[in-house]
Amino acid sequence: MRSSHKPGAAFAVLGTLCLASAIVSAPAAAAEPVPAPWWPAKVIDAAKADKPVVDYVPLDKASKPWSVCVLFPHMKDSFWVAVAYGIVSEAQRQNIGMTLYEAGGYSNLPRQLSQFDDCRAAGADAVIVGAISEAGLAQKIAEARAAGVAVVGAVNPMAEAATNGKIFVDFPTMSAQTGRYLVDHLGAEGGKVVTFPGPAGSGWAEAYNDGFKQAVAGSAVTVLDEKFGDTGVAVQQQLVQDALQAYPDMTVVWGTAPTAEAAIGAAMEAGRDDVLIMSTYENQAMLDAMKRDEIAGFATQYPVLQGRIAVDMAVRALEGAEVMAFAQPVPEVVTRKTADAINLDLVLAPADWRPSYTVSAR
Missing domain, CATH: 3.40.50.2300 (Response regulator)
Structure with a gap:
């Protein structure tokens, strides 16, 4: 799979985010070490x-x-x-x-x-x-x-x-950052994109898509098609595989973090070792993939x-x-070059933390 810093055509994947799974009863969260103060925090x-x-x-x-x-x-x-x-x-x-x-x-x-x-x-x-x-x-x-x-x-x-x-x-602003990153990263050679923004009707998926398209408009990065769908990895994998077949000239896949996760394997299976992958939002899989140089980076909110x-x-x-x-x-775009400047404690849970569904006041 193509490294994020190599020249040439790219097959980029950008991720957004989503949700799933029914609530199951879980015991109250045990007392955990109190994290270091997280404030003051910059917000708009x-x-x-x-x-x-x-x-x-x-x-x-x-x-x-x-x-x-x-x-x-x-x-x-x-x-x-x-x-x-x-x-x-x-x-x-x-x-x-x-x-x-x-x-x-x-x-x-x-x-x-x-x-x-x-x-x-x-x-x-x-x-x-x-x-x-x-x-x-x-x-x-x-x-x-x-x-x-x-x-x-x-x-x-x-x-x-x-x-x-x-x-x-602001989802258009966040996705526009990833769009501008691609424009700069791909340069004059550009790329051809199919977007995978997330589930239709969610609001954020449409906003992500609009911001990205506005950012790449008039550049060498062109949008071939847009495919909305649930952000489960299996759903996104099928969408990516379909797009690879329908658009053999596609060099950029832009969509959710599960899209990016699925596309790493889908591109490899399709023999697309010219692939460049990005994610429009963060999760642990994206951070790990970035460290392995399987994706160029991701945006964080x-x-x-x-x-x-x-x-x-x-x-x-x-x-x-x-x-x-x-x-x-x-929002900020996180790459291997910028990761050290980002407070990742505000981005992802500790690797060993398991979700708690209840907290009881002491």
């Missing part, structure tokens, strides 16, 4: 017109053991495990209760709606939502807010829902940081403290 205060970059500092500790319920689309990959790590570690630091549900995938909106009801029935003080569909959850969110339950949107876009606070990256800030937003809302209405991580 996106609720302000000029969108300044500011230092985010959380509360010292919650004033009481609030109960927070968390809804994820899935926990299929290490991206969402990283968000979960951020949530669990901040819930432990602030000494609040937390229960996490995952819906098993982006096609399972009815399950996420039912899990939202479960949160309400259990008496959650706040709900943190990694939404499968903002439109699908809008009524549930409005009803919760009317009942005095705080709601925070995390990771996936929330454009209009009446949340107390929300944190997610700091998922651990997002999980921690989402918890702090929920506590602030419950305690009547000031809440940043809309925070955005500052």
